[in-house]
Amino acid sequence: xxxxxxxxxxxxxxxxxxxxxxxxxxxxxxxxxxxxxxxxxxxxxxxxxxxxxxxxxxxxxxxxxxxxxxxxxxxxxxxxxxxxxxxxxxxxxxxxxxxxxxxxxxxxxxxxxxxxxxxxxxxxxxxxxxxxxxxxxxxxxxxxxxxxxxxxxxxxxxxxxxxxxxxxxxxxxxxxxxxxxxxxxxxxxxxxxxxxxxxxxxxxxxxxxxxxxxxxxxxxxxxxxxxxxxxxxxxxxxxxxxxxxxxxxxxxxxxxxxxxxxxxxxxxxxxxxxxxxxxxxxxxxxxxxxxxxxxxxxxxxxxxxxxxxxxxxxxxxxxxxxxxxxxxxxxxxxxxxxxxxxxxxxx
Amino acid sequence: xxxxxxxxxxxxxxxxxxxxxxxxxxxxxxxxxxxxxxxxxxxxxxxxxxxxxxxxxxxxxxxxxxxxxxxxxxxxxxxxxxxxxxxxxxxxxxxxxxxxxxxxxxxxxxxxxxxxxxxxxxxxxxxxxxxxxxxxxxxxxxxxxxxxxxxxxxxxxxxxxxxxxxxxxxxxxxxxxxxxxxxxxxxxxxxxxxxxxxxxxxxxxxxxxxxxxxxxxxxxxxxxxxxxxxxxxxxxxxxxxxxxxxxxxxxxxxxxxxxxxxxxxxxxxxxxxxxxxxxxxxxxxxxxxxxxxxxxxxxxxxxxxxxxxxxxxxxxxxxxxxxxx
Numbered sequence: 001x002x003x004x005x006x007x008x009x010x011x012x013x014x015x016x017x018x019x020x021x022x023x024x025x026x027x028x029x030x031x032x033x034x035x036x037x038x039x040x041x042x043x044x045x046x047x048x049x050x051x052x053x054x055x056x057x058x059x060x061x062x063x064x065x066x067x068x069x070x071x072x073x074x075x076x077x078x079x080x081x082x083x084x085x086x087x088x089x090x091x092x093x094x095x096x097x098x099x100x101x102x103x104x105x106x107x108x109x110x111x112x113x114x115x116x117x118x119x120x121x122x123x124x125x126x127x128x129x130x131x132x133x134x135x136x137x138x139x140x141x142x143x144x145x146x147x148x149x150x151x152x153x154x155x156x157x158x159x160x161x162x163x164x165x166x167x168x169x170x171x172x173x174x175x176x177x178x179x180x181x182x183x184x185x186x187x188x189x190x191x192x193x194x195x196x197x198x199x200x201x202x203x204x205x206x207x208x209x210x211x212x213x214x215x216x217x218x219x220x221x222x223x224x225x226x227x228x229x230x231x232x233x234x235x236x237x238x239x240x241x242x243x244x245x246x247x248x249x250x251x252x253x254x255x256x257x258x259x260x261x262x263x264x265x266x267x268x269x270x271x272x273x274x275x276x277x278x279x280x281x282x283x284x285x286x287x288x289x290x291x292x293x294x295x296x297x298x299x300x301x302x303x304x305x306x307x308x309x310x311x312x313x314x315x316x317x318x319x320x321x322x323x324x325x326x327x328x329x330x331x332x333x334x335x336x337x338x339x340x341x342x343x344x345x346x347x
Numbered sequence: 348x349x350x351x352x353x354x355x356x357x358x359x360x361x362x363x364x365x366x367x368x369x370x371x372x373x374x375x376x377x378x379x380x381x382x383x384x385x386x387x388x389x390x391x392x393x394x395x396x397x398x399x400x401x402x403x404x405x406x407x408x409x410x411x412x413x414x415x416x417x418x419x420x421x422x423x424x425x426x427x428x429x430x431x432x433x434x435x436x437x438x439x440x441x442x443x444x445x446x447x448x449x450x451x452x453x454x455x456x457x458x459x460x461x462x463x464x465x466x467x468x469x470x471x472x473x474x475x476x477x478x479x480x481x482x483x484x485x486x487x488x489x490x491x492x493x494x495x496x497x498x499x500x501x502x503x504x505x506x507x508x509x510x511x512x513x514x515x516x517x518x519x520x521x522x523x524x525x526x527x528x529x530x531x532x533x534x535x536x537x538x539x540x541x542x543x544x545x546x547x548x549x550x551x552x553x554x555x556x557x558x559x560x561x562x563x564x565x566x567x568x569x570x571x572x573x574x575x576x577x578x579x580x581x582x583x584x585x586x587x588x589x590x591x592x593x594x595x596x597x598x599x600x601x602x603x604x605x606x607x608x609x610x611x612x613x614x615x616x617x618x619x620x621x622x623x624x625x626x627x628x629x630x631x632x633x634x635x636x637x638x639x640x641x642x643x644x645x646x647x648x649x650x651x652x653x654x655x656x657x658x659x660x661x662x663x664x665x666x667x668x669x670x671x672x
Contacts, residue, residue, distance in 0.1 A: 055538035055539065055540060056538055170627045172627055173627070200401035200402055200565065200628070201401065201565065201567070201606060201609045201610055202401065202605055202606060202609045202623075202624050203401075203627065204609065204611075205608075205609035205611075205621065205623045206623060206625070208611070209623060227538070227539065228611065229539075229613040230610065230611030230612055230613045231611050232613070233611060233612060233613045233614055233615045234611045234612070234615070253615050254615045254616065257613065257614050257615050257616065258616065267540065268539060268540060269613065271539055271540050271542070271543035272539050272542075272543070272568065272613060273543075273546070273568040273569050273571060273572035274568055274612070274613065275567060275568045275571055275595065275607065275610050275612065276612045276614065276617060286547055286550070287543035287546055287547055287572065288543065289540070289543045289544045289547060290540035290543070290544075291544075293508050293510060293511075293540075293541060294538070294540075
């Protein structure tokens with residue numbers, strides 16, 4: 001086992017609200033053992049947006065679900081690690097105590113607001129529910145607060161909308177209502193799992209603006225799960241890149257985009273068509289492909305999971321999994337050839 | 348860059364598709380969804396026209412109406428010089444060979460009970476192009492061309508990944524050697540690393556076979572990459588139509604401007620002034636009067652609320668439907 005004692009966030013400076021250490025979530029299936037999340041560590045600070053990016057099956061959503069202990073069990077199980085929220089390890093809480101945390105200290109918004117809203121309950125009552133449960137508000141007070149929350153997420157005519165059912169709202173409005181619900185109890189951490197993926201691009205821009213604005217107002221730490229590097233670049237301060245259940249790179253957003261230190265990150269960036277290039281009159285040539293496909297988690301190669309698709313892979317990459325280490329201050333990557341390919345740390 | 352030259356492969360003019368909205372016990376028609384409301388364009392040989400817009404703008408319906416998978420309410424469709432608008436099923440069949448479609452979801456568009464080889468062979472059988480060993484060889488050649496192995500012909504769709512399934516869909520579309528392929532969000536369901544593989548494959552095939560594409564997508568960056576010309580749709584109408592370079596460097600319609608500025612740029616070093624339009628796309632059952640976009644347009648004046656702007660050629664080759672240009 002490779003030593004992964006600390007992560008980029010190891011410098012436990014103040015402001016860390018959620019600290020995740022060595023998280024392991026495995027699925028026990030008929031096809032065998034799936035290490036969906038394999039030794040993942042990170043920390044999020046107050047008011048910060050941390051993005052977790054990767055392609056389908058990389059473990060980003062299961063990581064998010066593990067944090068609030070909503071991994072479908074069986075077949076899934078959190079088998080190791082710690083998730084500390086203000087000194088309490090959430091993985092050690094009993095279910096009753098955990099219910100007091102979900103929606104109160106940590107809340108989550110999902111990709112498809114229609115499936116995560118209750119279709120037979122008005123929007124106002126759904127937002128108020130958490131306030132009644134967690135903060136002991138009366139129904140009338142909860143409803144009044146729900147209307148305030150709808151106003152906060154800039155839904156026009158909030159009093160009327162609070163009386164509406166989810167199907168009466170558009171997709172963008174539903175996602176706003178979800179955000180209102182998630183923020184109603186003023187949580188320390190908001191997990192947003194592909195919050196704009198189901199939305200049209202003009203609506204996506206509105207929702208991203210809203211999340212960033214509210215975060216500034218309320219100081220919430222946001223964990224943004226996404227596959228869209230554009231969304232990451234516009235919202236996140238720090239980025240974690242996952243591949244086949246593990247972290248392969250972590251860096252401040254500006255540095256990651258300027259110079260990735262892992263061939264997978266670099267390949268991802270080169271494979272997306274970019275609008276800003278044509279504006280700079282760069283003629284679009286062939287897109288750079290990452291050959292092959294993401295390996296099945298039941299059948300991971302022995303060495304680096306990315307090696308079979310990596311154009312720089314050498315024998316060592318196929319034999320041993322590279323250590324996840326700090327390549328330069330604040331920049332972590334798991335690659336044997338990172339220094340050689342992207343330059344070693346200066347100073 | 349190929350222009351829509353002398354003889355376009357596809358010519359669509361004044362295309363309309365209105366779906367009736369039925370209600371009540373007697374299923375009386377109480378209104379219409381104006382899904383496509385007067386759309387015209389043409390595509391030349393070896394050319395890609397990108398059709399972009401947000402959900403509900405009618406772009407998918409345009410694709411289906413061109414293939415006559417939905418019956419157009421009005422307008423005409425000429426494929427390779429022949430008017431196919433009024434043709435009956437049997438008359439349409441020889442023309443169908445010339446146009447094929449690739450769908451978004453490679454999971455639901457392949458028959459799970461047929462082997463991949465049979466799926467690709469089916470159109471060749473239906474049109475009696477080949478049989479027996481010749482058919483199998485033809486299918487094998489198609490498999491290899493789209494980057495699948497011959498040995499995979501006997502596997503079933505569930506044994507393939509999303510990207511590979513999309514390759515099967517492409518092989519099936521290529522089987523009859525069509526002139527026109529309509530791609531309805533063909534890469535939207537794929538992971539980014541796989542998306543690049545499929546886009547490159549489509550562009551290579553176009554070069555080899557002089558294929559024409561109608562490429563329908565909501566993803567502007569993908570459309571920009573693959574298209575020669577682009578038409579932007581909003582609520583059933585084309586609001587802007589020009590070559591891609593002009594569209595991306597000098598968009599004239601406020602909606603195009605808003606769309607472009609809403610696309611997140613994967614580079615934190617680029618700080619842009621964004622035009623974030625407010626509100627939602629109105630319902631196509633009751634589209635707003637005048638310019639459909641006036642309810643969200645930051646520049647709208649009184650005239651926009653009354654008069655519907657026609658699509659005009661404001662600069663040679665650059666068509667815009669806006670009173671202010």
